[in-house]
Amino acid sequence: MKNLIRLLSLLTVSGFILTSCEGPRGLSGKDANETCKECHSPTVVDQKAVEFEFSKHSYGVVAEEEAGNTGCTPCHTSDAFKYVCANNIPATFTLNSTTGKYSNNYVSIPSKTLGALTCFTCHSSLHTTYTADDFKPFTNTAPVAMTMWKGAKTINLTQDGASSNLCIKCHQPRPLTTSTSTSNGDVVDYDALAASPTTVFYDSSVGNAAPNKVIPSYRTHVHYGTVGAVFAGQGGIQFAGSVAYANSIHTTVASCAECHMSEITGKAGGHTFAAKGNFTSCNTTGCHTAPITATSTTYWLTTRNEIKTLLNTLATKINAVGGATAILHSEPDATANVWAGLTTGNFDGYINMYDPSTNPGGVWRNPAPAGSWTTAQKAANSAFPLFPTLLNATMGSMINFQMCLREFSLGIHNYKYSKALLQNSIEAMTAAGY
Numbered sequence: 001m002k003n004l005i006r007l008l009s010l011l012t013v014s015g016f017i018l019t020s021c022e023g024p025r026g027l028s029g030k031d032a033n034e035t036c037k038e039c040h041s042p043t044v045v046d047q048k049a050v051e052f053e054f055s056k057h058s059y060g061v062v063a064e065e066e067a068g069n070t071g072c073t074p075c076h077t078s079d080a081f082k083y084v085c086a087n088n089i090p091a092t093f094t095l096n097s098t099t100g101k102y103s104n105n106y107v108s109i110p111s112k113t114l115g116a117l118t119c120f121t122c123h124s125s126l127h128t129t130y131t132a133d134d135f136k137p138f139t140n141t142a143p144v145a146m147t148m149w150k151g152a153k154t155i156n157l158t159q160d161g162a163s164s165n166l167c168i169k170c171h172q173p174r175p176l177t178t179s180t181s182t183s184n185g186d187v188v189d190y191d192a193l194a195a196s197p198t199t200v201f202y203d204s205s206v207g208n209a210a211p212n213k214v215i216p217s218y219r220t221h222v223h224y225g226t227v228g229a230v231f232a233g234q235g236g237i238q239f240a241g242s243v244a245y246a247n248s249i250h251t252t253v254a255s256c257a258e259c260h261m262s263e264i265t266g267k268a269g270g271h272t273f274a275a276k277g278n279f280t281s282c283n284t285t286g287c288h289t290a291p292i293t294a295t296s297t298t299y300w301l302t303t304r305n306e307i308k309t310l311l312n313t314l315a316t317k318i319n320a321v322g323g324a325t326a327i328l329h330s331e332p333d334a335t336a337n338v339w340a341g342l343t344t345g346n347f348d349g350y351i352n353m354y355d356p357s358t359n360p361g362g363v364w365r366n367p368a369p370a371g372s373w374t375t376a377q378k379a380a381n382s383a384f385p386l387f388p389t390l391l392n393a394t395m396g397s398m399i400n401f402q403m404c405l406r407e408f409s410l411g412i413h414n415y416k417y418s419k420a421l422l423q424n425s426i427e428a429m430t431a432a433g434y
Helices: 002-020 032-037 045-052 078-086 164-168 190-195 227-232 256-260 280-284 297-320 375-382 392-406 415-431
Strands: 093-095 102-104 200-202 328-330 347-351
Touching: 164 227, 164 256, 190 392, 200 392, 227 392, 227 415, 256 280, 297 328, 297 392, 297 415, 347 392, 392 415
Parallel strands: none
Antiparallel strands: 093 102, 328 347
């Protein structure tokens, strides 16, 4: 019902504009309606509005859930996204000389943390000239500083007018930060993970205390939007290994829009932004000489099966750290785990650690029980086995596992980079004794 009301409201506004706007054409807006009709027609804006209703950008509830959160809303609400773009908010961290703690600069301001995503979120100049030219420019096409690396790495996809930079502004990993109680809250030193794989990252015998900088929890991860980084061949933990780090041709010749906004096929394409089952762009842009389908071998089945095998192998190595008890969280329900089926174990990238709120079925002791937990919850936690010590090789491999699982395509976005991250992580884990 909520979506129906939203759609009717959007179409009502479109109709209102058609009947009442005073645009630039004619004296006193005499012919303004004709100008509006250039876009507000069944085949242009009206069609895009219907397609958008099938997009998670529209029906997702995160914009409501995160409203008011200055740190999350730059990617989850319209006002905050436009704010960070318009003000060039940097993806850096600043050290507070008084507290000795770092804070993330990539945040909105409290008054700009609301709003579901709409046409105006991405199209910054709508209703400026009242012509089709208003669809561009986009809110952002500038190079994107990666928040995961606190701005030390930048993604810049210049093809298709750099339109992919608009998508990657949000579809990128978030920083994995150190604890503000046992450390200074700075971003994890990702280069150190790759350079010194056998160094202890988290000492189980120490637990929730220094020198441990990151205290593992169910949600120890780099968030969900890993696809932009993997597509661009940026941001993973690049262990030395047998596979050279390189990018597939998609990185330099394809854009997000060319694949995710191709001609509508079923529920995919256009402003649904979905690509599943839609091979239109693959077969019409001239990139592939032979048609690509869901049964193609070289450029579909073989590629995806290889990445799935590498994910499964790496998961086995990571879980071996816990001995007989796996440390990766598994969830076979596709409604709760959008990555269900991408691995044999139906992993989602989380750690299977107990938390009465987020993971009550966890099997590992949480080293940092919250003060709000009940006596019974703390007792239940104490009954679980102590979470194991993690080496840099393990933590880096967990990050790479999350990166390559959550980009969702099983390597189609960037097969070469995905393969290098996974294979070299497997080798790093093997060298570490797993």
